[in-house]
Amino acid sequence: MSHPTDTAGSAVAPRRKGLTRRGRRRLSRGAQYTVFVAAVIALAVSADWGRLRNQFAQTAIARQMFPDVIVLALKNTVLYTLSGFVVGLVLGMVIALMRLSSVGPYRWVAGVYIEIFRGLPALLIFIFVGVAVPLAFPGMEIVGGTYGKVALALGLVSAAYMAETIRAGIQAVPRGQMEAARSLGFSPTRAMVSIIIPQAFRIILPPLTNELVLLFKDSSMVLFLGVTLEERELSKFGRDLASQTANSTPILVAGLCYLLVTIPLGFLVRRMEAKAQEAVK
Amino acid sequence: MSRTPEIRIRDLHKSFGDNEVLRGIDLEIGQGDVVCVIGPSGSGKSTLLRCVNLLEEPTKGQVFVGGTELTDPDVDIDAARRRIGMVFQQFNLFPHLTVTENLTLPQRRVLKRDKAQAARTAAENLRRVGLAEKADAYPSSLSGGQQQRVAIARALAMGPEVMLFDEPTSALDPELVGDVLAVMRMLAEEGMTMMVVTHEMTFAREVADRVVFMDGGVVVEDGTPGQVIGNPRHQRTRHFLSRLLDPAMAEVEEEISDRAGKSE
Ligand SMILES: Nc1ncnc2c1ncn2[C@@H]1O[C@H](COP(=O)(O)OP(=O)(O)OP(=O)(O)O)[C@@H](O)[C@H]1O
Ligand SMILES: [Mg+2]
Numbered sequence: 001m002s003h004p005t006d007t008a009g010s011a012v013a014p015r016r017k018g019l020t021r022r023g024r025r026r027l028s029r030g031a032q033y034t035v036f037v038a039a040v041i042a043l044a045v046s047a048d049w050g051r052l053r054n055q056f057a058q059t060a061i062a063r064q065m066f067p068d069v070i071v072l073a074l075k076n077t078v079l080y081t082l083s084g085f086v087v088g089l090v091l092g093m094v095i096a097l098m099r100l101s102s103v104g105p106y107r108w109v110a111g112v113y114i115e116i117f118r119g120l121p122a123l124l125i126f127i128f129v130g131v132a133v134p135l136a137f138p139g140m141e142i143v144g145g146t147y148g149k150v151a152l153a154l155g156l157v158s159a160a161y162m163a164e165t166i167r168a169g170i171q172a173v174p175r176g177q178m179e180a181a182r183s184l185g186f187s188p189t190r191a192m193v194s195i196i197i198p199q200a201f202r203i204i205l206p207p208l209t210n211e212l213v214l215l216f217k218d219s220s221m222v223l224f225l226g227v228t229l230e231e232r233e234l235s236k237f238g239r240d241l242a243s244q245t246a247n248s249t250p251i252l253v254a255g256l257c258y259l260l261v262t263i264p265l266g267f268l269v270r271r272m273e274a275k276a277q278e279a280v281k
Numbered sequence: 282m283s284r285t286p287e288i289r290i291r292d293l294h295k296s297f298g299d300n301e302v303l304r305g306i307d308l309e310i311g312q313g314d315v316v317c318v319i320g321p322s323g324s325g326k327s328t329l330l331r332c333v334n335l336l337e338e339p340t341k342g343q344v345f346v347g348g349t350e351l352t353d354p355d356v357d358i359d360a361a362r363r364r365i366g367m368v369f370q371q372f373n374l375f376p377h378l379t380v381t382e383n384l385t386l387p388q389r390r391v392l393k394r395d396k397a398q399a400a401r402t403a404a405e406n407l408r409r410v411g412l413a414e415k416a417d418a419y420p421s422s423l424s425g426g427q428q429q430r431v432a433i434a435r436a437l438a439m440g441p442e443v444m445l446f447d448e449p450t451s452a453l454d455p456e457l458v459g460d461v462l463a464v465m466r467m468l469a470e471e472g473m474t475m476m477v478v479t480h481e482m483t484f485a486r487e488v489a490d491r492v493v494f495m496d497g498g499v500v501v502e503d504g505t506p507g508q509v510i511g512n513p514r515h516q517r518t519r520h521f522l523s524r525l526l527d528p529a530m531a532e533v534e535e536e537i538s539d540r541a542g543k544s545e
Contacts, residue, residue, distance in 0.1 A: 180373035185363035185391040199377050
């Protein structure tokens with residue numbers, strides 16, 4: 001690796017004083033590689049791999065998790081995520097439109113909502129939905145039981161972000177589009193629904209998919225609501241099994257299940273972003 | 282000219298904040314007449330056109346189209362706009378829809394036409410502008426000239442009584458201008474009432490019944506093309522036309538008059 005660097009450096013050196021720009025870049029890159037390799041070796045040598053494998057990679061325990069980890073835990077995670085996403089999307093759309101409204105109080109309420117819910121940890125919102133809501137409205141059940149509660153909590157968490165994303169998307173649609181629609185006789189509402197929002201969604205598809213990934217991970221906070229055995233999702237499922245077996249393999253398996261979904265989704269987002277970038281050119 | 286005016290503008294004023302862009306415009310356009318509006322950049326031509334279909338709210342004054350007062354606060358503006366087609370400099374086609382959908386969606390959503398009728402009207406108007414074969418294309422795959430003709434067809438599909446054009450050829454490459462002007466010429470011959478902001482003097486001379494020269498938010502000159510373009514009475518009109526017809530000459534002229542102004 002260092003061989004070509006040397007020849008290039010010495011060939012140019014006599015002509016100019018010190019390192020050339022190219023020489024300096026090579027030297028810097030070489031140093032970075034060295035640090036990286038050293039760090040990997042240090043980690044590999046110092047960690048106790050035997051004990052780690054014992055704690056995290058016991059095939060017998062891993063095998064015992066199937067098929068429940070998929071047909072129950074992953075399925076529930078997906079269900080919680082999607083229902084939260086739908087609630088967040090609908091609520092976010094309403095808040096975005098309120099934020100863009102010409103009616104002052106609507107703008108104001110939407111702004112306050114966004115500031116509050118963007119500033120709170122998701123965990124607090126889960127606790128709030130699990131504890132405060134039943135206290136505040138005794139006798140009133142949130143529809144759908146745990147599923148309804150999770151959808152509400154995740155929806156409340158994501159609506160604030162989605163509202164800002166949707167608003168940005170709507171504002172990114174050129175002004176001429178609304179003017180063309182109005183000049184054809186569309187009412188403002190109809191123009192928004194048939195012309196502007198469909199274009200806005202094309203623009204914000206990547207950030208919305210990102211939000212889906214975030215929600216997928218945030219669904220792990222369901223365990224703060226207290227769930228039945230059938231309602232367990234990946235994190236709770238993994239943690240329960242880990243304490244049963246006194247081994248952390250279930251945590252690793254649960255983690256891999258998350259990655260099974262989040263990595264392809266992230267890949268999809270980058271593809272969409274690249275495509276959108278290309279369309280702009 | 283003795284016909285009932287299709288468009289009537291009375292003492293129209295429009296300000297953006299402190300900037301008074303229109304300072305009292307009076308204009309009548311007869312049914313079937315073609316009026317070209319010319320004038321220097323910033324003189325308020327676009328603003329005037331946008332006030333005619335109330336895309337801009339006039340600060341003061343009245344606008345009538347086909348006998349309806351659009352400036353009446355109680356008027357159903359969406360209904361009124363259906364009778365006024367507008368064509369923009371930047372086309373403003375809906376990029377997420379195909380050419381046909383660009384024409385059918387407004388008919389279905391606004392005029393509540395059924396699918397078959399909307400499709401028929403769309404096909405008919407695409408044929409009129411010579412783009413029947415692009416029915417299933419997306420706007421982004423069309424040239425500027427083709428996009429503008431689709432935009433005209435989209436406006437026509439709504440069956441307007443009046444068409445407004447805001448510099449419809451200014452964003453086009455020179456070789457594409459002709460096709461768009463040909464479509465507008467056809468419309469004029471069919472008797473459409475048209476108000477056209479343009480810098481195409483040949484079009485104005487040959488097609489317009491009247492040419493209106495605007496400067497500084499007022500109508501400076503209003504008459505037949507022969508009068509306004511051929512034999513302008515006002516110094517401002519003459520100056521504008523000489524700059525438009527021969528930009529290179531005008532610059533020298535300006536420089537000379539500037540220098541003369543300084544030495545005084
Ligand atoms: N929405 C707006 N807000 C503020 N000022 C505006 C707005 N629209 C137009 N103006 C101002 O009004 C004046 C006239 O603009 P207008 O677009 O009507 O001119 P124009 O004659 O069409 O010029 P051009 O030939 O460049 O299109 C300009 O000074 C412009 O800055
Ligand atoms: Mg203009």
